[in-house]
Amino acid sequence: MAIEVENLQKKFADREVLKGVSFTVRRGSITGFIGPNGAGKTTTIKILSGLLKKDKGVVKVFGEDPWDNPKVMEMISVIFTNLIHPQENTVGEYLRDLGNVYGKREIVDYLISEFKLTSQLNKKLYQLSSGLAQRVQLVAALIKEAELIIADEPTANLDPSFRMEFYEIVKRLNRKNDVTFFISSHILSELEKVITDVVFINDGRISYTGRMNQALSGVGEEEIYVMVNDSERALKVLGGILEGPYIKVKGKLREIVDKLDDSGIEIISIRRSSLDDAFKKFSNI
Numbered sequence: 001m002a003i004e005v006e007n008l009q010k011k012f013a014d015r016e017v018l019k020g021v022s023f024t025v026r027r028g029s030i031t032g033f034i035g036p037n038g039a040g041k042t043t044t045i046k047i048l049s050g051l052l053k054k055d056k057g058v059v060k061v062f063g064e065d066p067w068d069n070p071k072v073m074e075m076i077s078v079i080f081t082n083l084i085h086p087q088e089n090t091v092g093e094y095l096r097d098l099g100n101v102y103g104k105r106e107i108v109d110y111l112i113s114e115f116k117l118t119s120q121l122n123k124k125l126y127q128l129s130s131g132l133a134q135r136v137q138l139v140a141a142l143i144k145e146a147e148l149i150i151a152d153e154p155t156a157n158l159d160p161s162f163r164m165e166f167y168e169i170v171k172r173l174n175r176k177n178d179v180t181f182f183i184s185s186h187i188l189s190e191l192e193k194v195i196t197d198v199v200f201i202n203d204g205r206i207s208y209t210g211r212m213n214q215a216l217s218g219v220g221e222e223e224i225y226v227m228v229n230d231s232e233r234a235l236k237v238l239g240g241i242l243e244g245p246y247i248k249v250k251g252k253l254r255e256i257v258d259k260l261d262d263s264g265i266e267i268i269s270i271r272r273s274s275l276d277d278a279f280k281k282f283s284n285i
């Protein structure tokens with residue numbers, strides 16, 4: 001396992017924020033960490049990153065507690081929404097220094113151009129907009145070639161094209177280099193395209209943990225989104241409502257496909273209930 005957490009507890013003053021959190025993250029997985037605002041995601045991630053001390057419980061990252069064994073952090077990169085320590089270094093100095101430390105100079109130049117940072121190299125880190133700072137952190141994490149990347153809302157400040165780029169890189173690193181990811185994000189529509197596993201946290205407790213498919217199949221009567229060659233007729237056959245190019249309808253996938261087939265309506269694309277529905281279920285919304 002890349003991460004093992006057992007009965008993790010944390011209080012701030014008298015406020016219990018983590019109330020006995022238990023979950024694991026498989027090596028080689030891309031695990032989404034999902035929950036409403038204030039559920040305890042950032043607190044958990046800070047403890048996993050050795051930045052915050054737990055009160056009680058067991059926390060293991062590659063078998064070691066990151067608070068007691070900071071050396072384990074050499075195998076890990078952590079990405080937060082904002083740079084934690086604004087620095088006087090320029091973007092170029094910072095990234096090239098990292099490249100030298102990790103012996104990865106070629107990758108540095110490739111990533112700088114991939115993330116379109118070439119024109120930003122002379123800016124100081126503290127001068128960066130939050131979107132740019134996030135891109136620099138991503139590149140820094142990728143230079144380190146960590147075995148595990150823990151990311152707290154890594155795409156929150158990125159525009160859609162860089163968000164897509166980020167998730168493409170996540171998929172590539174996961175498949176080719178076997179990098180494990182533990183990613184919290186509120187942009188579920190993007191997360192659901194890449195994650196293999198999911199951990200839902202709600203009010204300091206884990207409400208679901210398991211494979212992505214199982215999380216989606218447990219949402220009760222499914223919401224199906226179907227795009228067809230004749231929406232008007234399909235609406236008459238299926239009921240449901242039009243949402244953009246899709247018809248959204250509740251029911252069983254097999255029955256919906258059969259009904260459309262019987263009426264000679266061609267299916268262009270069909271998808272099942274999204275992570276949003278699972279989020280609502282596991283957050284008691």
Ligand SMILES: Nc1ncnc2c1ncn2[C@@H]1O[C@H](COP(=O)(O)OP(=O)(O)OP(=O)(O)O)[C@@H](O)[C@H]1O
Nearest residue numbers: 012013015017035036037038039040041042043044
């Ligand atoms: N240093 C702190 N001192 C006191 N309370 C804190 C501290 N850090 C976090 N909290 C509280 O702990 C709770 C959990 O916060 P946390 O940031 O872990 O949630 P989150 O799930 O990451 O939320 P979000 O999705 O909004 O980022 C919140 O109510 C927050 O106000």
